[in-house]
Amino acid sequence: MSDSVLVVGGGIAGVQAALDLAESGARVVLVEASPAIGGKMAGLDKNFPTLDCSICIEAPKLSEVSEHPNIEILSPAEVVGFEGEPGDFRVRIRHKSRFVEDDCTRCNLCVEACPVVLPNEFDVAMASRKAIYTPFPQAVPGAYIIDLEHCLNDPPNYLPCGRCMEACLPKVIDFMQPRERVVERTVGSAIVATGFDLIDPALLRGFGYGAHPDVLTSMEFERLLTSAGPTGGEIVKPSNGQHPESILFVLCVGSRDVRFYRHCSRFCCMYSVKQAFQARDHGVGDVTVLYMDMRAYGKGFDAFYQRTRDEGARFIRGRPASVEPAGDRISVRYEDTDAGRVQTAEVDMVVLATAARPPAGLEGLAGVMGFDIDTDGFVKSRERMGGLSATTRSGVYAAGCAIGLKDIPDSVAEAGAAAAWALTHLDERTWPEPEAGEPQDDIETVRIGVNICHCGSNIAGVVDIESVVEAARQMEGVVYADSSMFSCAGTTQAEIARRLREARANRIVIAACSPKTHEATFRRVMLKAGLNPYLLEMANLRNQDSWVHKQTKEEATQKAIDMVRMSVEKARRLAPLEISHQPMVQQALVIGGGIAGMSAAANLAAQGYETHLVERTHRLGGTLNDLDEIAPAGIPAREFVEVKARELQEAGVAVHLGAEIETIGGHIGNFTARLTDGAEIRAGAVVLAMGARPYEPVEFGYGDDPRVVTNLDIERGHPVRGERVTFIGCVGSRRNGSGCSRYCCESMIGQALRLREQGKQVRVLYRDIRTFSRNAEELYDEAGRKGVQFFRIDPDSAPEASVSWDGHAVQFLDHLSDRTLQAPTDTLVLTVGLTPQDEDISAQLKVAHSEDGFLLERHPKLGPAEAGSPGIFLAGTVQAPKDVRETVAQALAAAAKAGHLLAQDTIEKEPITSRLIEDKCIVCGICVQACPFGAIELIGKVKEGEMKFIEAACQGCGACAAACNYDAIEMPYFTKEQILAQIDAALAREPEKKTIVFACNWCSYAGADQAGVEKIQYPPSALIIRTMCSARVEEDFIMHAFKKGAGAVLVTGCRLTPTGSDCHYNFANAQTDKRFKLWHRKLTREGLDPDRLQLAWISASEGKEFARKIAEMDEVLRRQGHLVEEKV
């Protein structure tokens, strides 16, 4: 009997696995070797390609882990014993003492007292720490830790110091704690997520490391970029503290190099592109990147690469032969291989994208836990089991970089996959009650606390925090206002809760970042403070002020005060709300019977949920049925499908073959689908696994010319005629906004190698070789050695533009020799990309699409397997192209997420659903028409009968409230009173210079956040009021704003086009559109300048569009201003 899982490693993969497990009711023992969880991600500045602040999106997860009652964190600790069988392992863990008890307040006095100065690991030794320290501000668990190895007090008191103990006021430092203790736990399964290490820079003298202080590793440069880093986010040369005018980035330092590591480290290309982008953004004039193949394989990666080039970073294909000091500067010699010219560049700084390697200690852990290590040093996987999650010891799984290098979303997906496997060994679940503080009495008298976050220098670098604090103190109802360095840090959260209680405040305004990312965190703080979580309001100073008004610091500070005032005014009108519980249909529906759907369904059924799998063809397996071997491991595809089919059968999945979804609808906890065969399926969670479609080429005469085939034709057994075979990569990929199809390079090289081994002449025409997957670079190496010829065609255009085919030979410019070549060819193989599947299921379920046409995930880094709408999950290529391994990993991640939803018999419903105020209602029935979900029924006749509001069906859009002419419908948390108060507050000062922007929670508000993330600057004249849907906006809001003198009003919402809508509320934005036209007509008739009231559709990814629109509105304001002046 076991209810626990051991997770080894507390980086993002381990953290995500722990959360996925804990949310599903498993107990987790999380063992981390270093003093804090968070891993490498915590030390990064921004993530590619979204430029999300890394710690900002990771910190909420870290605090969730540290607060989750199902998770026990042991850190610093290591596994020293592991015995038993799946379902019943006994683990022994050596847990080292921190010597600081948990009552520590992080006042930092001990640190100031400590005389020992040491290099700080978190800043990769670019800054210092003391022997008593906290690794980084958001670090969990615990607080400070004493580094006993360097503490003067030990060993054994040869220099009796004790300064920290003397300095500590609460007396929580205890040197008498035993140095370590061995704890024992029983677990049902285990997940290894020990991440990766970076190559020892001492080996990189050939790359100039150590020869000149301004030659940095990428991690060192990342710390320079970080506002919380050693230089406060300034890029400066370690040699003299000056800003560099030129930086050279070098890729593949120690990777793809037989002298160090043969493998591709997979993420360096993209983080280097990101760093180059940031360097340009920091004003570095000359930014050059030396690369070998640009591996921009993920969603939006190619576009980001292009954008970085547009920003002025130069990308040169080459590799440095020497990096040497040249006076103060650094001389780098390389060949620009596209130009065929040797260059000697003198630059101010060199950044080395250092190879990632297997983590130190992995072999030792493998010995203890009894799993195998592969020849490349990473965990060996039983790939035929599916994906890369299963180790050679049953019951032990692996996730993240320990089992092959990968970026954050892939690690997150794999963590979900490992969690899904790990759960199958448990037979007991635990559901602890949330921890709540002693409830506070007297909620009626408004007493507001205001906390303003510096966010390091993210906010404080632009906004004068002191002025905002001072202004907040003067606002009505505010009992205190203060500021914190990082409001989201675990200890700060505790501090905020303490402060609330102390001041007997009963409402709080957190002026920090976006509620979209951090509202849940601060709601938990409210619970701890004994307050209703809905008595919280956030002012989004970071994404919507400091990040977007960097140049106008004074105006940004004024705007911050306005934003805080708006929040305070709303907070004054907040009322406690109670979460309701809605029934959950504990069944799963998986749509699509390819490898993704099969993997997800089999796992969900194995977790114990009734699972339905719907496949429209008569055969399971999808695209895999067309494949012969799966590269790079060379697994027979059919065998793989058979294994999965057996799994499905054993798990008892109800498979519906030859059936299509006719209609599907409903909401989280209760979806209903009707199939073409008449069957009706109810499900609490839906997994979309419809897959992607191989591109059907029209290029190179495919279809008419029998000599032209696709790679899939070959997989299907189409004979390869003749002896001379030429492959062309990227057919149908990397053009017109579509990205890299990820699977094709490794698959193409696998095929090329097989044909070469049959004795054929094989040529490959490529733009970039993207063999980033585990063992794929090795496959590329082998293909070259065996005589497959590789030719680089124009990397910047689609192959049909750079290669011509006359039926007998292809002709192209080889960029490596700068010669036009003709390759006589008997069979031309087009390696085709993946394109989105066109289907209406996602439309019926209101799942949004990203720009490339694939389904949009909840978050590109941390939510790759979830759709934006709750209860819907994305498995496999339906979200983006990927190879078989990645498909399986993501499918299992989707299953894990769906699993923890289904694990409970009710779901919590946010209390933001509409409420009828009966004494105002005249039973006109107009709201019935307005509701997009049929959640309002009229029983009886108009004006006589009775209105019935169905809470379970209501999604909280507020379209009904906006339609009601009698104010008889209240939208909790977005009440009319609250919104009017926000308008008043926004217009309290210089209203004619303001644009009131109504933004919907899902798209346009997120678009505004995105503008911040991308640091797209726009004028500080707009003030945003968030509602759940644009359909919540009523006529009174508009009129009120103009009456109060607003310069302009902008209504925004999710995209609405003639062919569809991104609206999360079933075309509710169509109502916005209709109403807006009415208001506009009415107001312009009364003489309003038509430009002063506008409507714009902005999707979540369109930060640029949001900024452009606000700038346009600002022009309107200025024009108004001129008119006024002229009149005067």
Add this chain to the structure above:
Amino acid sequence: MTSAYGDITRAGRRKLWLDAREEAAMPEDSDAYTRAGRRKLDMDLATIPGISQPDGDVLVLDDALWERVVVATRGLAAQCFQCGVCTAICPWGQVKSEPVLIRRLVREAQMGAPGWPEAVWLCTTCGRCEALCPRGVDIPEVILALRGLAWRDREEPQGFPTLLWNVYWDGNPYGRPPSQRSDWMKGLDLPDFSGDQEVLLYAGCTASYDPRIQKIARAVVQVLRAAGVEFGVLKDREPCCGDAVRNAGHADYADDIAAEGSKLFRELGVRTVVTVSPHCLDQFLHHFDMPPEFRALHYTQYLRELIASGRLRVEGELPLKVTFHDPCYLGRQNGDYDSPREVLASIPGVELLEMRHNREEALCCGGGGGRMWLETAANERFASVRVAEARETGAEIIGSACPHCVSCLEDSIPGDASIRVADVAEILAWALAKPARVEAGVAS
């Protein structure tokens, strides 16, 4: 060899033309069969979709040529993924106005090596590129293999055929009479190698015939005697090791030489051979077919052993600043950077100064890869760059341990420079002699 357009024969082209003409509904009475008309039609053909005519700038890939390269280079050329490190590091880039495009050379090889650019013959096989190659391609070996193909195509440069014939007729690349091979040991009274002595001292062709290098061989003898080593020499029977032939790119002939040399060594019962030149060492180590107990050592390696075992001790003080130039064939090619340095360090008073590029990064003297037998313009000699680097150290002596290095470096010492070149054996010999003679040695 198949033609790229082998399947579009004359008849085929005419058929294609006829098909095309049908499509174009050309009138029957066209001028297709007049001379001018045909020329015009040929031009038109090129514009018809589906028929492209390779013009002068288009290279048609030839599978046979490619396979020839794959076989000759044992797949090494195919492995290169064209990062360009080799081109950027190649020492020619430091002396020529235009760098030698090694990557492009390998690229041409990857396309079947059409034409034989000068670059093939410029390589000194110094191995600097190989040391940096991320794919671990043995680039010097690729280039030697390409030279081999060039020989087959009769595309060799001036100078190399003479070298081969010299070895063929006289047993040495200099074309000097075999009867003068033991001139260098005049007056030393060296014993014939009998098979019973500890070691065979192998002088090699250069030390045998080049008057400057003969001094090095004599110094080695002096040192070995000081250590009491029992050794013998082969005198006029000493064979050429084959290094010059192999580096000229004629692997087949070099293999024959190695086979004959091995046979002789086996017959004589050679267990340990000590060489004056690291080039000979390289041949003995990698190309001679000898029993496993056979040891080939460069004399610096052997001396290191003697010093370690206490058989050789230098007592006389030699106050001298020395910078050591690593020979490519001792260093990068055979991985020994320490032996010569340790020998120098064993001399009391010698101060060892390192040049900016040392050990793995050392710059070639320019004499390897058969370059000793080809002309190099005076302003394009690596050795000049190397001497300048050596002068930066403030050393009085550039020490080396290879006949080619000593010759090249010495030739590049400017007239006004006070720095001198000496072989490690010579420096050691000075130390072993009286201090008064040392002064004279340095001054001479």
